Amino acid sequence: MTTSRIRKAVFPVAGLGTRFLPATKTVPKEMLPIVDRPLIQYAVDEAIDAGCDTLVFITNRYKHAVADYFDKAYELEDRLERRGKTELLELIRNPLPSHVRAVFVTQHEALGLGHAVLCAKPVVGDEPFAVLLPDDLIWNRGPGALRQMADHAEQTGAGVIAVQDVPREMTSSYGIVATDGFENRHGRINAMVEKPRPEDAPSTLAVVGRYVLQPGIFDALESTQRGSGGEIQLTDAIAAMVAQGTRHDAYRFQGTRFDCGTHIGLIEATIRFALDNEKLNGPAREAMQRALDELGVASND
Numbered sequence: 001m002t003t004s005r006i007r008k009a010v011f012p013v014a015g016l017g018t019r020f021l022p023a024t025k026t027v028p029k030e031m032l033p034i035v036d037r038p039l040i041q042y043a044v045d046e047a048i049d050a051g052c053d054t055l056v057f058i059t060n061r062y063k064h065a066v067a068d069y070f071d072k073a074y075e076l077e078d079r080l081e082r083r084g085k086t087e088l089l090e091l092i093r094n095p096l097p098s099h100v101r102a103v104f105v106t107q108h109e110a111l112g113l114g115h116a117v118l119c120a121k122p123v124v125g126d127e128p129f130a131v132l133l134p135d136d137l138i139w140n141r142g143p144g145a146l147r148q149m150a151d152h153a154e155q156t157g158a159g160v161i162a163v164q165d166v167p168r169e170m171t172s173s174y175g176i177v178a179t180d181g182f183e184n185r186h187g188r189i190n191a192m193v194e195k196p197r198p199e200d201a202p203s204t205l206a207v208v209g210r211y212v213l214q215p216g217i218f219d220a221l222e223s224t225q226r227g228s229g230g231e232i233q234l235t236d237a238i239a240a241m242v243a244q245g246t247r248h249d250a251y252r253f254q255g256t257r258f259d260c261g262t263h264i265g266l267i268e269a270t271i272r273f274a275l276d277n278e279k280l281n282g283p284a285r286e287a288m289q290r291a292l293d294e295l296g297v298a299s300n301d
């Protein structure tokens, strides 16, 4: 088992984002904003905070906006510079810190999350790495969720999977794990299943979109057959490794997760980040109160 620190982070961003149509007809769902930053930026920041210096985006032919976002915008920079808009210029001048590089890999076919991760194999090579699903936005005042997990992975050499408890009726939306029991925030996984029906779920501990994986996952993915939804599932490859005795720990991270793959999750994240923003806190509260009052009056009419 390797116990080195993760340096590479994989972002599967080739999904169609059909839940947010019509917005996602032209805008990738990863580019939907929470306050002033697109979802992908929050995930990237979390990866950099965890110590990653190589960002691997698994993308497709419709997602040029993601690559453009991390590229230089010469014309815009030039215009802002000439107008003396230094604050705005700073916001776009360096999309990534100088020690961080972005790599784009095309996923030609939408064969599932497991397949997307396998596309990163030539870039990741033989070292532990992270996978972040940008739909899952994790808010925390302290260290980011991935940093917490990377610390645990570095100490143990285990694969580490973020989890949170969900109501039993929700198990069919998640990968679900069963563990040997928990010590502090982590427990060793002994079973893992993708999107089980509530009556079949081995627990109510759901996988959240943050993983620290050991490079052995690529071999496991190569022999993984299509599973839930007819797709090659990352969950199935991890389950196969677990069955062979490779340690993977479920990790109850510190922080609040917003499922920005759903309408209400995106709205809730927006509310949270607005209320946590110095400039927007007051106006956001007032706006919410006004909306409640006005709708309340309307429904009493």
Ligand code: G1P
Pocket: 113, 133, 136, 173, 174, 175, 176, 194, 195, 206, 207, 208, 209, 233, 234, 235, 261
């Ligand atoms: C994916 C994973 C699932 C996990 C979820 C977390 O599912 O396959 O195991 O629980 O992300 O967001 P998706 O939401 O892409 O269907």
